[in-house]
């Protein structure tokens with residue numbers, strides 16, 4: 001069936017018929033409607049009262065295809081139901097970091113949510129070199145609360161299994177399996193990369209055994225480790241922030257997967273932003289080192305904050321129930337040693353997933369603006385080569401990197417090396 005996106009007047013008339021929404025916008029006001037979607041998948045509209053533009057909401061609708069490509073790439077519209085369910089779940093755990101959902105329509109595959117009107121999409125803000133002092137603290141809280149409370153560390157066994165079976169998101173997982181874990185590692189027609197990128201750098205993804213083994217392990221973990229309800233697409237385009245607040249949007253890829261996929265996605269995008277500074281700061285007449293250091297500091301702060309908050313939630317839960325997750329009394333040395341091993345493995349997963357997420361942004365179809373906006377092809381290729389080198393090192397060395405500081409030291413080292421080696 002052919003899909004027609006809403007016209008402004010159709011959307012306004014539809015919203016007028018939804019009491020919860022029209023009360024927010026003002027029942028007797030004309031509505032201004034503007035389509036603003038800049039994501040890959042969906043239509044997004046700002047709708048506001050013509051009389052009082054502060055009364056405003058966001059409408060998001062899933063068409064039956066991938067917007068980036070068009071009708072030739074069909075996609076189930078039910079992805080909107082997954083997004084709404086995840087926003088509600090994450091919003092219950094972290095109301096201060098997730099937009100409220102005011103209305104969801106499972107026949108039109110749309111939802112109406114809180115408009116973040118003083119917030120910037122983080123990817124754009126980082127490309128402009130903006131510092132958000134509370135970012136790492138907020139994202140580490142979001143990660144700790146969501147990843148802990150969806151897992152067997154918190155939920156009763158039956159509750160967790162019911163949740164896993166209710167949160168199957170096969171079609172969108174398939175996109176990730178293909179675009180993140182498979183296509184970048186083969187000569188796939190969907191791949192897109194700069195002709196200035198040395199052929200050897202691309203060839204290495206298809207031939208270098210240690211890298212390919214590591215990437216294969218991460219793909220297996222993505223497809224099989226149903227640890228918790230992950231956001232599933234937690235890059236810097238899925239975060240909106242200002243100096244005081246941070247919100248996570250767009251969880252339509254949510255599914256029961258490995259915790260490190262979310263922590264790794266965020267860290268990968270901080271590292272991409274860090275490496276892209278070589279162009280953006282110099283183009284603005286600045287030296288890049290200070291902002292690069294800030295981005296590496298954020299990488300450390302988000303992991304360390306997450307690890308500390310996650311372990312704290314876990315300990316508190318063991319205290320409340322009087323029982324360690326491994327059985328027996330809380331507070332035993334074995335319980336603490338298990339926790340330490342768990343966090344070490346989670347860091348290794350985080351670094352491995354970060355490596356895969358960086359690689360897909362360099363050679364895969366879906367790019368990131370901080371890199372594509374580098375106008376000088378030769379500079380862009382140098383940035384991309386460094387991203388690939390760091391990604392490989394994170395993947396291959398993920399189990400030896402004993403701390404996030406070891407990983408950021410590696411990132412600083414690769415940044416300092418000539419790009420063409």
Ligand code: ADP
Nearest residue numbers: 037038039040041042044058099114115116250
């Ligand atoms: P997609 O699912 O297509 O990736 P997104 O959820 O990322 O779409 O939304 C696309 C864009 O719409 C975002 O980059 C942002 O600019 C804007 N947007 C989305 N949700 C909100 C919101 N709650 N408040 C303000 N702007 C939003």
Ligand code: SR1
Nearest residue numbers: 040068175176179233366
């Ligand atoms: C073809 S869809 C490309 C990407 O957009 C989303 O944000 C996900 O990252 C997906 O892989």
Ligand code: MG
Nearest residue numbers: 039040237250
């Ligand atoms: Mg998006």
